[in-house]
Amino acid sequence: MENLNAMKADVLEYAPRLGEEVMRVANVTRGFDKGQGELLVLDGVNLSLREGEIVGLLGRSGSGKSTLLRIIAGLIEPTSGEVAYMGKPLKGPAEGVSMVFQTFALFPWLTVLQNVEAGLEALGVGARARRERALAAIDLIGLDGFENAYPRELSGGMRQRVGFARALVVDPTLLLMDEPFSALDVLTAETLRTDLLDLWTQGRMPIKSVLIVTHNIEEAVFMCDRILVLSSNPGRVIAEIRVPFKHPRNRLDPAFRKLVDDIYAKMTARQTDEKTKKGLELHSWLPHVSTNLMAGLLEMLTAAPYNGRADMPEIARSLHLEIDDLFPIAEVLQHLDFADVREGDVFLTPAGRAFADLGTQERKALFAKHLLRQVPLAARIKEVLDERRGHRAPRVRFEQELEDFVTDDAAQEALDAVIDWGRYAEIFSYNDKTEVFSLADVEA
Numbered sequence: 001m002e003n004l005n006a007m008k009a010d011v012l013e014y015a016p017r018l019g020e021e022v023m024r025v026a027n028v029t030r031g032f033d034k035g036q037g038e039l040l041v042l043d044g045v046n047l048s049l050r051e052g053e054i055v056g057l058l059g060r061s062g063s064g065k066s067t068l069l070r071i072i073a074g075l076i077e078p079t080s081g082e083v084a085y086m087g088k089p090l091k092g093p094a095e096g097v098s099m100v101f102q103t104f105a106l107f108p109w110l111t112v113l114q115n116v117e118a119g120l121e122a123l124g125v126g127a128r129a130r131r132e133r134a135l136a137a138i139d140l141i142g143l144d145g146f147e148n149a150y151p152r153e154l155s156g157g158m159r160q161r162v163g164f165a166r167a168l169v170v171d172p173t174l175l176l177m178d179e180p181f182s183a184l185d186v187l188t189a190e191t192l193r194t195d196l197l198d199l200w201t202q203g204r205m206p207i208k209s210v211l212i213v214t215h216n217i218e219e220a221v222f223m224c225d226r227i228l229v230l231s232s233n234p235g236r237v238i239a240e241i242r243v244p245f246k247h248p249r250n251r252l253d254p255a256f257r258k259l260v261d262d263i264y265a266k267m268t269a270r271q272t273d274e275k276t277k278k279g280l281e282l283h284s285w286l287p288h289v290s291t292n293l294m295a296g297l298l299e300m301l302t303a304a305p306y307n308g309r310a311d312m313p314e315i316a317r318s319l320h321l322e323i324d325d326l327f328p329i330a331e332v333l334q335h336l337d338f339a340d341v342r343e344g345d346v347f348l349t350p351a352g353r354a355f356a357d358l359g360t361q362e363r364k365a366l367f368a369k370h371l372l373r374q375v376p377l378a379a380r381i382k383e384v385l386d387e388r389r390g391h392r393a394p395r396v397r398f399e400q401e402l403e404d405f406v407t408d409d410a411a412q413e414a415l416d417a418v419i420d421w422g423r424y425a426e427i428f429s430y431n432d433k434t435e436v437f438s439l440a441d442v443e444a
């Protein structure tokens, strides 16, 4: 917090003028039934959206962002807690709440105009008013001249504009967006972001409030007045950050960069806490990161200009990685005791430095040592293979053991990761066809 306060002094103080409360989420919890028990996805989430603000919901993949957005849209119900829209309890999809998705399912046999009109037809708007409003939305979002084009004739960016037009044509009070720019190329995404912000700041949309879900820290700082950071497993709001910059914002501004840095620190600090608190267990979530990526990052960090320590936002920028790409690599290196992550910086451990300097066979041996010591699932597989006659065991044997604790998806990902790492380390082999682990090839 001190950082933020210090920063306010040297930028133009900016805060949107806030009106009434549009949406309130109070103590919302949501789980999904998974046979063996419930997977808790959202835990005690509180948030309030006021008239006049763009709020960002920032979190890693799987942290429950889409689930929370679907609850706010009235598409699914929370397991417990309350959601109120314009002061009244939300019961099902509300009129005045529109959603934009990552990619839009446009009707391929309808033109742009007909696609945009389709949303109004459901609301029972008459033909003439439909046409008028659809044309206005098309004009607003920069699709002028494409009214009679079919979706297949449009680029990804233009198709996403149709998605926006479809959301805007109903004159929503609240606009919800679920990673609306993440499927677009960098330039197209930036153009669309800027166009949308222009419409917002010029007051050309009747929308009172915008909630945007993203896993991109820069995007959140670029667009939002306030950012809520969601943790993973379960999703909780772990930080709330006000962005005190006027639009248009400059990504290269030192104050902008500093805020991006602070958010990285917050997101990685949390990750480190949880690790030290819990340690790795047999059924810990393991992101499937290739040994090539790990080796690449270790080599890069060892060399100049980093010399063993680097700022995560800087690595992300220089490698064009988003947090969903970079965090898992850093996390796995941390699990394996090749690196440490603190306050948004990655530090190499002595073993991490040693790895980068070794030849291929010695690297494998060092990796094997760390894998067996640090990752209980790898040690477990090795132990079972050592004990069994024939030194073989089917994958399903470990799936069953894991699935008592984690979702099927998490179990599969952990196994795929350990198979990849175990093969590299030459601890065991695995036959993809028969799905059987074995020591045979390794010993041969």
Ligand SMILES: Nc1ncnc2c1ncn2[C@@H]1O[C@H](COP(=O)(O)OP(=O)(O)O)[C@@H](O)[C@H]1O
Residues within 6 Å of the ligand: 032, 033, 041, 059, 060, 061, 062, 063, 064, 065, 066, 067, 068, 409
């Ligand atoms: N309908 C569902 N049934 C079971 N699990 C679900 C369902 N929807 C989401 N989940 C689980 O909830 C977690 C969060 O998912 P999601 O909200 O999509 O996260 P995010 O949008 O942040 O990537 C994931 O582990 C996902 O597998």
Ligand SMILES: [Mg+2]
Residues within 6 Å of the ligand: 065, 066, 067, 178
């Ligand atoms: Mg999502």
